[in-house]
Amino acid sequence: MKPQWQTRYRSVSHREYAESYDALVVGAGPAGIMAAVECARACKSVLLVEAGSLPREKSCGGMLNRYSLRALEPYGAVPECMVLDPRWITFRYFHMDRRVKKATNVRFLNVDRTLFDAWLLSLLPENVSVLAQAPVASVSQTPRGVEAYVRVRGEREPVLLRASYLIAADGPRATVRECLGLRPFDRYLTVQEYMRIEPGALEPCFDCVCSHAFPREYGIGYLMPKGPVAIVGSVFYPGTKHAERKHEEVLEALKRTYPLGEAVKREVWMAAHVRRPADLVAGQGRILLAGEGGGFLSCTSGEGISFALNSGIRAGKAVAAAVASGERDADGALARYERALAPMKRNLAFRMAMFPFMNSAWGKDVACVIPTPLVSKATEHL
Numbered sequence: 001m002k003p004q005w006q007t008r009y010r011s012v013s014h015r016e017y018a019e020s021y022d023a024l025v026v027g028a029g030p031a032g033i034m035a036a037v038e039c040a041r042a043c044k045s046v047l048l049v050e051a052g053s054l055p056r057e058k059s060c061g062g063m064l065n066r067y068s069l070r071a072l073e074p075y076g077a078v079p080e081c082m083v084l085d086p087r088w089i090t091f092r093y094f095h096m097d098r099r100v101k102k103a104t105n106v107r108f109l110n111v112d113r114t115l116f117d118a119w120l121l122s123l124l125p126e127n128v129s130v131l132a133q134a135p136v137a138s139v140s141q142t143p144r145g146v147e148a149y150v151r152v153r154g155e156r157e158p159v160l161l162r163a164s165y166l167i168a169a170d171g172p173r174a175t176v177r178e179c180l181g182l183r184p185f186d187r188y189l190t191v192q193e194y195m196r197i198e199p200g201a202l203e204p205c206f207d208c209v210c211s212h213a214f215p216r217e218y219g220i221g222y223l224m225p226k227g228p229v230a231i232v233g234s235v236f237y238p239g240t241k242h243a244e245r246k247h248e249e250v251l252e253a254l255k256r257t258y259p260l261g262e263a264v265k266r267e268v269w270m271a272a273h274v275r276r277p278a279d280l281v282a283g284q285g286r287i288l289l290a291g292e293g294g295g296f297l298s299c300t301s302g303e304g305i306s307f308a309l310n311s312g313i314r315a316g317k318a319v320a321a322a323v324a325s326g327e328r329d330a331d332g333a334l335a336r337y338e339r340a341l342a343p344m345k346r347n348l349a350f351r352m353a354m355f356p357f358m359n360s361a362w363g364k365d366v367a368c369v370i371p372t373p374l375v376s377k378a379t380e381h382l
């Protein structure tokens with residue numbers, strides 16, 4: 001399905017960009033788009049730079065939790081055309097060896113992620129320019145602002161762009177984070193297989209599947225219906241070799257349990273593997289980090305859209321407030337952003353503390369025997 005929203009932003013290409021902007025935003029995922037939307041309220045000129053082409057196709061389950069929906073409320077209703085059948089999906093644990101299923105009260109809106117990302121682009125106002133197919137190669141800070149070298153299609157050499165502030169929302173690749181000399185995080189490898197299904201063949205559940213028979217490097221497996229297909233996902237710990245082959249082994253086991261038809265598409269991707277509260281970094285000086293690039297995603301559930309939206313909105317608002325008040329202090333926007341992020345950091349640090357238990361074979365066995373309402377309550381916070 002093709003995206004069908006009018007966009008208002010100015011798409012720029014080779015040599016159409018200015019040398020200097022009030023704000024430069026790196027990465028056109030949910031964090032970067034929301035950051036650009038918010039900082040454009042006070043900045044005259046905002047450039048959003050994206051490494052890939054737009055609209056993009058990112059591998060994702062497309063599960064929007066209530067925090068994502070709440071974050072989006074002020075920007076308008078989520079368009080119906082991106083919602084897939086079944087509309088609402090319940091989160092459920094499934095221990096295959098013990099044949100135990102525990103459905104929780106956690107629900108997701110089931111959306112097409114490509115359409116969702118395209119719709120977010122339509123929220124960008126006219127004073128945001130967008131430069132696609134232009135990966136940022138490096139960033140540095142000067143006494144008055146930020147400089148970024150960008151590889152622009154059609155240019156032989158990287159182009160130098162200047163800005164008063166930079167918001168890095170470059171996802172798990174996290175190039176800007178590395179330029180700041182921060183500890184790079186490891187990355188999970190993810191494989192998503194799209195399998196045909198008969199209408200109504202699967203229950204409206206996001207099954208988080210585990211079995212002692214799955215490969216050692218297997219972090220988590222999941223399966224959910226999405227219109228005419230089911231997504232079967234495998235998440236592997238960093239450094240896993242032959243992940244696709246191991247994914248196929250698990251897929252064979254799942255095919256014996258679920259009525260899955262032929263495979264139609266496979267995606268191999270990555271996700272940040274953030275384990276230490278110290279890896280949650282708001283930024284440095286005039287550079288703010290948002291979304292997965294700042295480490296803001298749930299290590300227990302892998303859910304990242306609400307954290308991307310909420311951190312992007314906060315980063316954009318912090319820059320807008322600094323620009324609107326004519327602040328000269330280099331750290332003013334960052335200090336505001338740090339304050340706004342504090343509850344999110346505490347929430348994510350709590351998840352990190354719970355992760356070793358949740359992730360252990362022991363933890364998964366315990367989840368089978370404790371009462372379902374308790375499992376459900378715990379899942380709401382994780």
Ligand SMILES: Cc1cc2nc3c(=O)[nH]c(=O)nc-3n(C[C@H](O)[C@H](O)[C@H](O)COP(=O)(O)OP(=O)(O)OC[C@H]3O[C@@H](n4cnc5c(N)ncnc54)[C@H](O)[C@@H]3O)c2cc1C
Binds near residue numbers: 135
């Ligand atoms: C397989 C999989 C399934 C998932 N399922 C769910 C789900 O169902 N629900 C959920 O809430 N979360 C899910 N997530 C997590 C969620 O997709 C991410 O956490 C979320 O997209 C992060 O948003 P972001 O804006 O921080 O980064 P991204 O969405 O990763 O966007 C970053 C953007 O930056 C661009 N970029 C990277 N480097 C550069 C550079 N140097 N210069 C310019 N641009 C650059 C990239 O091309 C990309 O477009 C899933 C993740 C994976 C991998």
